[in-house]
Amino acid sequence: MFPRCALCTSRLTRPRGFATAASANNLVNIVEVGPRDGLQNEKGVIPVDVKVELINRLARAGAQNIETGSFVSPKWVPQMGGTSEVITRMERLPGVHYPVLVPNHKGLQNIFSVLDETKFTPPITDEIAIFTAATDAFTRANLNTTTAESLRQLEPVARTALDKGLRVRGYVSVVIACPYSGAVDYKRVREVAKALADMGCYQVSLGDTVGQGTPERVAEMIEEVKKSVPVEKLAGHFHDTYGTAVANVFAALAQGVRTIDSSVGGLGGCPYSPGATGNVATEDVLYALRGSRYHVVGSNNGTINLDEVVNIGWWISEKLGRESVSRAGRAIRASRQREETDRKAKL
Numbered sequence: 001m002f003p004r005c006a007l008c009t010s011r012l013t014r015p016r017g018f019a020t021a022a023s024a025n026n027l028v029n030i031v032e033v034g035p036r037d038g039l040q041n042e043k044g045v046i047p048v049d050v051k052v053e054l055i056n057r058l059a060r061a062g063a064q065n066i067e068t069g070s071f072v073s074p075k076w077v078p079q080m081g082g083t084s085e086v087i088t089r090m091e092r093l094p095g096v097h098y099p100v101l102v103p104n105h106k107g108l109q110n111i112f113s114v115l116d117e118t119k120f121t122p123p124i125t126d127e128i129a130i131f132t133a134a135t136d137a138f139t140r141a142n143l144n145t146t147t148a149e150s151l152r153q154l155e156p157v158a159r160t161a162l163d164k165g166l167r168v169r170g171y172v173s174v175v176i177a178c179p180y181s182g183a184v185d186y187k188r189v190r191e192v193a194k195a196l197a198d199m200g201c202y203q204v205s206l207g208d209t210v211g212q213g214t215p216e217r218v219a220e221m222i223e224e225v226k227k228s229v230p231v232e233k234l235a236g237h238f239h240d241t242y243g244t245a246v247a248n249v250f251a252a253l254a255q256g257v258r259t260i261d262s263s264v265g266g267l268g269g270c271p272y273s274p275g276a277t278g279n280v281a282t283e284d285v286l287y288a289l290r291g292s293r294y295h296v297v298g299s300n301n302g303t304i305n306l307d308e309v310v311n312i313g314w315w316i317s318e319k320l321g322r323e324s325v326s327r328a329g330r331a332i333r334a335s336r337q338r339e340e341t342d343r344k345a346k347l
């Protein structure tokens with residue numbers, strides 16, 4: 001009998017190389033954050049059609065969890081203004097979760113009004129993600145309040161969402177370093193993560209928002225958080241500002257974390273973390289985990305199709321007027337081009 005997915009109740013089909021029940025401990029979930037974290041910081045207007053196509057293509061490539069957008073104030077993050085249109089127009093594949101980010105009660109009410117107006121059954125989103133940070137300085141910049149006050153405000157949001165049958169995921173930002181107040185106390189990360197877990201978050205994602213993490217620091221931080229939150233409930237969210245994100249993914253996996261957030265094409269950056277670059281690229285994570293003891297869980301026969309994710313990474317990057325920054329994405333495309341040149345030369 002195959003194990004159940006850690007995030008949904010569906011049975012997993014056999015991932016490549018999946019052999020024994022013991023391997024179930026090595027199943028890794030990817031939360032694809034490209035359509036939300038990846039795009040929220042873009043300056044130019046991104047048409048809804050492009051966002052919808054991005055989500056649809058990722059789902060068809062086997063992504064099982066796709067963050068589709070956010071219901072935040074469009075004055076604060078204009079790029080996410082069209083999320084209600086996106087979630088009503090995208091396809092919904094069975095077994096795929098399509099979470100949206102919500103900062104407060106108003107955001108949740110806005111989701112419900114979209115759901116009521118469109119009468120989707122089952123609701124087009126089955127999950128919200130709420131967020132706060134390990135420092136007051138970052139929470140002030142991101143949510144215009146303190147961390148303690150944000151937790152107080154988020155508690156009824158989580159309760160209402162749970163009562164309505166939605167899953168709730170939590171984020172803690174700046175778990176390693178804060179762009180405004182410097183080094184972060186991991187005990188504070190632990191307290192905030194626990195507060196989110198206590199309010200019913202099935203999972204708490206630990207965000208190295210500025211990407212200053214190194215494997216040692218990530219391991220130390222997770223060791224601390226595990227004292228109060230079971231590791232099964234933790235996810236790792238690494239930005240690649242200093243080129244350490246893939247190494248940090250492995251550090252988190254070694255600590256027992258089995259869910260990793262990543263962004264196709266390495267898109268992204270938080271609007272309130274000046275200078276921070278994108279999330280770890282989904283392509284880089286998939287490539288790095290190939291042949292390892294870990295098996296990535298996807299909706300498409302148990303896998304996420306790396307070749308297709310590379311194509312999507314290039315496609316969306318070119319839509320944004322640049323090249324993919326995923327190292328694996330660039331290398332795989334270059335090798336494809338070499339093969340094509342060789343093939344033509346032999347004709």
Ligand SMILES: CC(C)(COP(=O)([O-])OP(=O)([O-])OC[C@H]1O[C@@H](n2cnc3c(N)ncnc32)[C@H](O)[C@@H]1OP(=O)([O-])[O-])[C@@H](O)C(=O)NCCC(=O)NCCSC(=O)C[C@@](C)(O)CC(=O)[O-]
Pocket residue numbers: 037040070071072073074075076077101103104105106107108110131142143144171172173174207208209237269270271
């Ligand atoms: C929380 C607020 C709204 C407080 O912002 P505020 O200005 O204190 O809010 P307010 O309650 O005073 O309201 C101001 C205006 O916004 C409206 N408003 C209020 N709430 C909403 C809403 N939900 N949706 C739409 N509109 C809203 C409200 O109606 C009002 O409109 P007005 O009367 O001026 O016309 C604001 O700070 C905000 O939207 N912040 C979100 C910032 C954000 O999205 N950051 C990026 C996501 S977090 C992230 O990227 C990190 C993560 C998760 O990826 C992990 C990591 O890497 O660390």
